Amino acid sequence: MAKVLIVGAGAAGLMAAGAAVRQGHQVTVLEHTDKPGQKILVTGKGRCNVTNDCTAEEFLHHVRTNPRFLFSSLGAFPPARTMELFESLGVELKVERGRRVFPVSDKAEEIRQALLRYAQDAEIVYDGAKKLLLEELPPEPEAAPAVPENPRHPKKKKAGPALRCVGVRGTSGKEYRADAVLVATGGVSYPTTGSTGDGYRLARQAGHTLVEPVPSLVSLVSHDPDCKKMMGLALKNVTLTLFEDGKDIFEEQGEMLFTHFGISGPLTLSASSHLGDMKKHKYHAEIDLKPALSEEQLYDRITRDFALLANHAAQGALVKLLPASMQPVMVARWGIDPATKANQITREQKRELVRLMKHWNVPIDARGDLAHAVITSGGVSVREVDPRTMQSKKALGLYFAGEVLDVDAYTGGYNLQIAFCTAQSFARNLDETSQSSALRLMPAPLVGEPLALRKVYTDR
Numbered sequence: 001m002a003k004v005l006i007v008g009a010g011a012a013g014l015m016a017a018g019a020a021v022r023q024g025h026q027v028t029v030l031e032h033t034d035k036p037g038q039k040i041l042v043t044g045k046g047r048c049n050v051t052n053d054c055t056a057e058e059f060l061h062h063v064r065t066n067p068r069f070l071f072s073s074l075g076a077f078p079p080a081r082t083m084e085l086f087e088s089l090g091v092e093l094k095v096e097r098g099r100r101v102f103p104v105s106d107k108a109e110e111i112r113q114a115l116l117r118y119a120q121d122a123e124i125v126y127d128g129a130k131k132l133l134l135e136e137l138p139p140e141p142e143a144a145p146a147v148p149e150n151p152r153h154p155k156k157k158k159a160g161p162a163l164r165c166v167g168v169r170g171t172s173g174k175e176y177r178a179d180a181v182l183v184a185t186g187g188v189s190y191p192t193t194g195s196t197g198d199g200y201r202l203a204r205q206a207g208h209t210l211v212e213p214v215p216s217l218v219s220l221v222s223h224d225p226d227c228k229k230m231m232g233l234a235l236k237n238v239t240l241t242l243f244e245d246g247k248d249i250f251e252e253q254g255e256m257l258f259t260h261f262g263i264s265g266p267l268t269l270s271a272s273s274h275l276g277d278m279k280k281h282k283y284h285a286e287i288d289l290k291p292a293l294s295e296e297q298l299y300d301r302i303t304r305d306f307a308l309l310a311n312h313a314a315q316g317a318l319v320k321l322l323p324a325s326m327q328p329v330m331v332a333r334w335g336i337d338p339a340t341k342a343n344q345i346t347r348e349q350k351r352e353l354v355r356l357m358k359h360w361n362v363p364i365d366a367r368g369d370l371a372h373a374v375i376t377s378g379g380v381s382v383r384e385v386d387p388r389t390m391q392s393k394k395a396l397g398l399y400f401a402g403e404v405l406d407v408d409a410y411t412g413g414y415n416l417q418i419a420f421c422t423a424q425s426f427a428r429n430l431d432e433t434s435q436s437s438a439l440r441l442m443p444a445p446l447v448g449e450p451l452a453l454r455k456v457y458t459d460r
Contacts, residue, residue, distance in 0.1 A: 012402025187376025
């Protein structure tokens, strides 16, 4: 039985705590807020898109950053396992468009409570993590090579971890000692829910490289005044295409929203994860308001509507085509005299209306800020973390799971699944990593020691 300390009681932390308890370990969770799992409550607009009902192979196509890192953990704990787990915890699930999985109740609180039940045998301590307790390891003993080395082509010896993490000093000043310390603190998005970037500070202390955190799955800022005129307008079944320097880099059909600062909603969040360096590239979005109709079909539809509304002014003629708040904005962008009657609108003007409805342009000027991003892109470099066990390659006994890692995906339940599968990998491999860590600290093997034990050293 290992003594396990988990920093952070979010989705990854609670999942890891429950899984580690079921492996027979003694688990303590440090949480610096007074309400564990707060960020779960804001996911999926308060409904919690808990995972995506797809295969592990399909899942990886939706991982934006470092998908290969997830091969092992996702293979061992795919979405189907996540769904089985929550159903075993009493949560009834449903699958919606895009294979997004939600609780039937549409309440994220139900998922939070299920995770708390899963981790109920772990001790939750309300304290922050100020500092890792690190000890220097003695130099790794060299084993005799199986065959003599060629002096002209010596093999490069890979240095092992120089440190061992033996616990955490809390913000209260209290020390929490453990055999394994998991950092599951999330990123820096939605800081009011407790994601304040503490995990990055702890990772740096152990010598980890950090990929600069940037907002991902975030609303987009547009200085176009038309967005503000239509703020609050939600569009359904539209297609949004994102362009980088005139080349389309994202296209998807779904829902979006106009806001006082630009655009938001599910389509926008997905598109935002495709943005590159906004100082080097120019971006704009185009919205197809009637994706089910070709341009010719839309032209015929407009012609029929205008014939039925022959004596209506231009704005009134759009009543069957567009939401009320968009009608005056369309007339202004159309450039037509608002007093023009529907039966006076020319063929060329109808063609221009078709173009605007199929290619409504929104310039993109900036990403929304980190405080309102759904997730953070960036974090602890996965090159310095074992993808099978989640153990640090810099410090034995130190692990990472969830959003603190430089792994992120598109919207649709994928990011919570990443938190769950990396947490499960940590718990599933605890016995193995704690045993190998203990062997790493043993004295160098003597001449008469069994070959099997020597192999533990030479394999590292």
